[in-house]
Ligand SMILES: Nc1ncnc2c1ncn2[C@@H]1O[C@H](COP(=O)(O)OP(=O)(O)OP(=O)(O)O)[C@@H](O)[C@H]1O
């Protein structure tokens with residue numbers, strides 16, 4: 291696939307000696323939604339800030355849309371929009387003025403029709419003449435999004451766009467982000483809500499302590515690392531797992547009422563039927579059964595803790 | 598050149614001026630009027646002429662400079678400090694604009710405001726004192742150059758400052774005393790010889806002297822030297838600002 295953003299061997303040492311990024315290599319594909327996950331202090335904001343020009347880069351280089359972000363900063367930055375993590379808004383300005391200001395900064399002439407549509411899409415049109423300090427937190431967040439989109443960027447960074455946003459608004463935002471993607475905008479978002487990444491992302495990257503520890507297609511990540519569990523509610527308690535079933539990765543709940551079989555979806559499908567047949571042979575009966583799949587959250591936790 | 602960006606920053610800063618019209622225009626005009634009443638009319642009428650000029654008229658250029666210097670510094674410093682303080686500076690730093698364009702936007706707006714302010718005070722002065730301007734072109738030139746140079750200084754202070762106290766301390770503790778001691782209210786020839794020499798290290802002396810020359814054709818130091826000093830001052834400020842952006846000093850880590 292075609293890469294629109296390429297991060298090569300990027301490192302960052304903050305003054306004071308803290309190693310915030312350690313040789314990051316990352317390619318973002320054209321038109322995808324990429325979710326960057328990682329615990330607090332992992333380096334997500336640092337990475338985004340370097341790409342956008344807010345933090346000085348250390349070693350390494352970044353190329354956006356074919357332009358080096360340092361040497362060709364004008365062309366690179368025209369392609370990029372940023373919604374920062376902090377709610378930093380000019381509180382004395384009106385919504386309309388600040389969106390116009392953002393458009394101007396990018397070096398593009400005013401396009402009132404586009405800006406109107408943008409504010410309408412973000413349900414801010416009615417508030418266009420309001421001073422930003424009179425808006426709610428969720429509205430301020432949308433003002434930030436409007437500012438980031440005012441110059442029609444091709445790459446959009448969303449640093450925790452849904453932090454402190456209510457459920458309904460989150461849905462709306464997801465909808466909007468998908469809409470942008472459908473219009474060919476490449477999206478890189480960070481989030482602490484794993485369900486958000488699970489819902490939205492095409493690919494997922496996990497960063498921890500300044501190192502990118504994994505980049506995967508979401509679907510294949512869930513397949514590869516996603517463990518499935520089959521839980522059997524036994525008709526009669528077992529005191530221990532019969533020796534003849536030792537070859538299966540089985541465990542018994544402490545009260546002896548549940549037999550749990552953990553398997554990887556892709557290569558062990560056949561074995562389930564085997565297992566069930568063996569249980570029947572042993573006359574172990576069960577009242578009920580259910581399967582569950584580990585969520586991205588479990589995967590994420592096990593990855594971060596494993597390192 | 599990204600002219601749209603320069604215009605956006607310039608208009609943003611000018612809009613701030615309109616929002617705070619009372620504090621940015623009315624209050625300096627009021628305080629200068631008080632100076633005119635006290636020094637120009639009340640005390641001035643009992644003072645001897647200096648260099649053949651009535652005291653009331655003599656202090657006009659100095660009073661304008663006093664306001665232009667302090668206002669340029671505090672305006673320009675506030676203009677860049679605010680986005681740093683509120684965090685909105687991210688947008689300036691991540692926009693496709695060069696350091697030069699940022700500086701033209703912010704410093705241009707602060708300087709414009711000072712120039713307007715200087716002219717307003719000049720007009721105010723006509724209500725209190727009789728005077729004429731011998732070299733209007735040079736008067737304007739000195740006003741513009743001074744506004745630009747001290748707005749550049751203000752920009753540096755705004756980038757440097759980490760708190761509101763630091764932001765105010767330079768205009769208050771350095772610029773205002775220098776302006777007072779820089780010959781706004783007297784000719785430096787009236788000082789004892791030792792102080793005359795010390796005063797020559799005060800950059801404001803050159804500004805006030807040159808500016809007064811443009812009004813009345815008399816000066817404490819040669820006009821050419823005044824212009825040269827302003828030029829050097831602007832160059833030093835530009836060099837510091839260039840260094841700040843190159844290293845990201847207090848702007849980027
Ligand atoms: N200006 C700075 N000076 C020194 N260290 C910094 C600076 N900014 C960030 N750091 C450190 O760099 C590390 C990464 O910070 P960063 O903000 O990138 O994390 P993050 O992944 O975005 O975290 P969060 O999920 O909390 O937003 C942290 O340990 C942080 O303390």
Ligand SMILES: [Mg+2]
Nearest residue numbers: 334335336375
């Ligand atoms: Mg962060």
